Ligand SMILES: Cc1cc2nc3c(=O)[nH]c(=O)nc-3n(C[C@H](O)[C@H](O)[C@H](O)COP(=O)(O)OP(=O)(O)OC[C@H]3O[C@@H](n4cnc5c(N)ncnc54)[C@H](O)[C@@H]3O)c2cc1C
């Protein structure tokens with residue numbers, strides 16, 4: 001194989017789990033090929049996940065704020081009179097997505113050792129792959145490969161799930177109008193975020209969740225508080241349901257479900273199934289290698305190497321947790337490992353994440369439940385944002401902060417915050433948990449007034 005078809009590292013997938021590894025490796029002088037099958041670098045996160053959903057949320061939250069203007073001494077607006085020009089929202093989304101994708105590509109192209117190919121890659125053995133790009137077929141060889149092909153929305157095995165008008169999250173991101181009514185099947189992060197976005201935009205929304213509560217692995221107190229908030233905001237949240245069938249046509253769908261043996265139905269203009277995602281292994285050619293996988297993801301060891309030496313996997317393809325920052329942390333760790341440098345692999349016990357609900361729900365480290373399951377003797381210190389100066393000023397005095405700490409040495413092992421603005425608290429929260437700070441150390445830190453971060457100090461100070 002000639003040097004122009006031989007690479008130190010092949011990376012399949014240009015999302016958060018692939019591109020950062022390609023950049024880091026090429027920057028360090030490795031000869032790298034990055035193959036991306038979609039319309040640009042950025043993956044699900046950029047084109048149909050994190051970024052577009054938060055662009056929608058921005059419009060929804062601003063509409064909500066306009067409706068509350070009178071509370072702030074600015075009479076004359078009412079959310080119901082603020083119409084939504086959805087084409088402007090979609091155009092704004094396209095501009096942001098395109099500019100981010102172009103920015104990423106321009107940065108990649110500055111690296112002479114990095115070749116970016118827009119096409120589809122398939123392994124043909126442990127050290128070879130074919131790339132189909134622009135009608136051409138290329139065979140390449142490599143020393144190592146990073147698989148980062150992400151995840152795809154899971155369908156449900158129920159009648160009607162494949163009806164043409166039944167959407168998944170990608171369909172919601174591409175939707176050309178604000179539906180009058182929307183039924184979401186699945187009360188995970190996607191279901192909750194989309195429910196609130198479309199409710200704030202004026203839709204009548206029903207959220208159907210199979211489990212006894214929404215947002216399964218999240219702090220239970222905060223998840224329940226958020227569920228109450230959803231109900232107060234007019235979203236019909238139904239938990240513990242079994243969805244039996246979807247019927248209907250383009251603009252009217254009926255979802256039939258049961259709970260406790262009783263049958264119910266709900267109708268809506270649009271139905272979306274947002275009931276989880278599974279690893280995207282189809283067509284990757286894994287059968288030509290020793291790589292093992294199941295429905296949860298590709299099997300990897302501590303260094304994210306698969307059962308086939310030289311083949312690594314990162315991001316959603318490896319399974320839960322599925323977050324963009326987690327995928328990137330894994331990508332950078334594998335890159336460092338391949339460069340022979342010490343690698344910090346992300347660890348669940350101090351992962352941070354934010355659900356962009358309203359208010360935002362941020363988490364870092366372990367819930368009390370998870371800490372106890374891991375054998376830690378923990379307790380929780382709480383703070384109610386109703387008494388918080390910053391939250392009162394911004395008109396969002398609702399929510400709770402929960403610090404989970406060990407009883408023996410008072411080290412904080414988890415921080416969970418439900419408050420509008422929580423997203424921007426989670427960097428500090430992650431540092432506190434990662435470095436095992438004690439309540440006393442958190443209390444000592446001087447937090448500026450009036451800000452939402454003060455709650456960290458006040459809660460730590462007040463803990464028994
Ligand atoms: C609606 C929604 C909202 C979300 N919001 C957030 C959020 O706010 N914060 C957050 O942290 N996470 C969020 N996520 C999750 C986040 O998008 C994923 O965790 C993240 O994108 C995973 O990165 P990845 O690189 O593993 O996979 P992806 O981003 O899925 O990238 C995989 C890439 O591989 C490419 N590919 C697939 N097969 C091939 C092939 N054979 N050859 C070449 N290329 C291929 C795909 O085109 C894709 O671009 C959200 C997800 C969704 C669906």
Ligand SMILES: NC(=O)c1ccc[n+]([C@@H]2O[C@H](COP(=O)([O-])OP(=O)(O)OC[C@H]3O[C@@H](n4cnc5c(N)ncnc54)[C@H](O)[C@@H]3O)[C@@H](O)[C@H]2O)c1
Nearest residue numbers: 186187188189190191208209210274275276322354355356
């Ligand atoms: N802000 C963020 O970071 C963010 C936002 C969106 C998505 N994501 C990530 O994307 C991934 C996918 O999100 P998701 O919300 O689709 O998945 P999820 O797996 O987190 O949640 C799916 C929910 O659907 C429910 N469900 C499953 N089958 C059902 C059925 N038949 N009927 C009713 N409910 C059913 C599950 O019990 C669960 O609560 C997650 O791993 C998440 O971490 C992250």
